[in-house]
Amino acid sequence: MVQNGLKRCGFFLCTVGALISCGGTGTTANTGGGAGGITTGGAAGASTTSGGAGSLPTTSAGGGVVDFCTDCKVGNACDSFANNDLNEASGIAPASVAGAYFVHNDSGDTARFFATNCKGDDLGEYNVQGADAVDWEDMARAPCGPKVCLYFGDIGDNLAERPNVAIYRVYEPPSLSNGKFDVLSEKMTLVYPDGGHDSEALLVHPITGEIALVTKVNEGVSAVYTTPEAFSAGATATLVKGPSVSPPDGSARFTGGSVHPEAKGILLRTYTNLFFYPMTPDQTLSQALSAAPCIIPAVLELQGEAVTFTLDGSGYVTVSEQTGQSLHVYTCD
Numbered sequence: 001m002v003q004n005g006l007k008r009c010g011f012f013l014c015t016v017g018a019l020i021s022c023g024g025t026g027t028t029a030n031t032g033g034g035a036g037g038i039t040t041g042g043a044a045g046a047s048t049t050s051g052g053a054g055s056l057p058t059t060s061a062g063g064g065v066v067d068f069c070t071d072c073k074v075g076n077a078c079d080s081f082a083n084n085d086l087n088e089a090s091g092i093a094p095a096s097v098a099g100a101y102f103v104h105n106d107s108g109d110t111a112r113f114f115a116t117n118c119k120g121d122d123l124g125e126y127n128v129q130g131a132d133a134v135d136w137e138d139m140a141r142a143p144c145g146p147k148v149c150l151y152f153g154d155i156g157d158n159l160a161e162r163p164n165v166a167i168y169r170v171y172e173p174p175s176l177s178n179g180k181f182d183v184l185s186e187k188m189t190l191v192y193p194d195g196g197h198d199s200e201a202l203l204v205h206p207i208t209g210e211i212a213l214v215t216k217v218n219e220g221v222s223a224v225y226t227t228p229e230a231f232s233a234g235a236t237a238t239l240v241k242g243p244s245v246s247p248p249d250g251s252a253r254f255t256g257g258s259v260h261p262e263a264k265g266i267l268l269r270t271y272t273n274l275f276f277y278p279m280t281p282d283q284t285l286s287q288a289l290s291a292a293p294c295i296i297p298a299v300l301e302l303q304g305e306a307v308t309f310t311l312d313g314s315g316y317v318t319v320s321e322q323t324g325q326s327l328h329v330y331t332c333d
Contacts (some may be wrong), residue, residue, distance in 0.1 A: 015313040018307045066314060068276045069263055069294035072332040077299070078118035079121040080326045083125065086114045087323045089332050090200070091139035091256065093150060094311040100176055102126075103306070106321060107135035107156055111185075114227070115176045128152070129184045132230055138202035138306070141172070142209065144231070148172045153202035155213055160196040164189050164211055167202070169231055182230070186233035192225060193238055199225075200305060201257035201268060203285050210264045212285040214245060214254050214268060222254055224289050242286035245323060250294060259285070261313045269307045269318065274298035299328045 066072075090106035095115060100123055100333035104113040111131035115123035135156025142149060154166040168185045190213070201214035209230025215222045227238035246252065250272030258267045258270035263281040266288050267274060270329050276296045298304070315331045 003277075010046065021215060045256075064310075066332045068296055068332055069278075071104055071149055072296050072315070072330055074297040074299060075329040075331065076329045078232050079120035079330065080324050081116055081120045081122075083114055083116070083122040084323070085109075085125070086116065087325075088321045089319045089325060090137055090305045090321060091152070092306040092308045092319055092327075093139050093141035093204070093258075094308055094317075095176060096148065096172060096311070097176055098311060101308070101317060102139065102141075102150060104136055104171075104321060106137065106305070107133070109133060109136070111136070111152075113139070113150070113152070115173070116327070118329060122176060122178050124173065125180045126170075126173055126182065127182050128168060128170060128185045129182050131187065132166070134162070134166075137200040140202050140204040140258065140280060141261075142204040142206045142259075144169065144171075144209075151204050151314060153199070153201065153213070155190075155199040155202060157196050157198045160198055163197050164191045164236070165199070166190065167231065169233070185233075188227075188231050188233065189236040190227065191238045192235065193241060197223070197225070200253075200255045203257050203259050203266060204231075205285055206259060206261055207281055208284075210285055212242070212255060212289075213239065213266075214289075216253050217259065219252050222252075224286055226284070226286055239261060243290045245289050247273060248293065256307045258308040258316070261311070262311050265309075267307050267309065267316060268293070269298065269304060269317065271304055272300065274307060274316075274318070297330060301325075301328070 018201055088106040089103050092101055092103045095102055100117045102113050102115055111128040111133040113126050134154050136154050137150055137156040138152045138153045149169050154170045167188045170183045170185045197215045199213040200216045203212040209225040213225045221244045223244055224242035226242050228239050247270050249269040253267050255272055256269045265279050266277040274296050275293035277288050277293045303321040305321055306319045318328045
């Protein structure tokens, strides 16, 4: 178990009031998604309260005010994934159904993602039509007009030799159920201004649509690269280099990230630690990542590469690569 530098946190059960239930979603559940052309803009999320500019973002949970830097607890592992094809979990994002999550594999898989929950139920396999899978490394969930979209980062580049990388976007599936389904995608091509970089952390601002990639380095300092505009289907955009970032402790390699659903914080993880960056909704991703983070609790996973905020933003979830894995759910209250 990784300590948070502030206090030793104990374990809690997977069932955490209204946050998430190990009971899952059953075999079928509606998510309110849609079909057709995808547009950008708008915002969505659970009701939260902000501490105001300059203070740590906080979230209402059960009537209390949450400080992610002090109030989060390590969660127990959930049940192992029932779908054996989900064996290299590299990216994760919440579904609209409470307790359900979308997860995708690392490089070597096809362009697809899966739905599951704390019970490890197989809630569907979704093949992304019109997409390639060179090296998918992370995913995000954010509004796209009146609907909600899932963003997939084909951004891995271990040898730093790819001339460009890509972001694919799909509507969140309208229902979750065991089986295989096809979903249509849109693509945006991204080019680094200074040559290829490896990245495993994709961030999407839920209000402005700004996209950021955080590079992965074996040692030294990583960099933040952002898009000059929100996702634009079919476009090619040159990324803008932003601030340098480096973990204050442990491994230097950032392996995943997530933005709070109301832009009230950013999570970045490495193989050894999880970091929370305070943020206010009016900040850009680069501005938020320029601040000093705090270390928050995380299970020391076998090869931890994925992290996401929960649907309502009052907790977070991590998952590791390799076979026989499960979600780890954390509550903050």
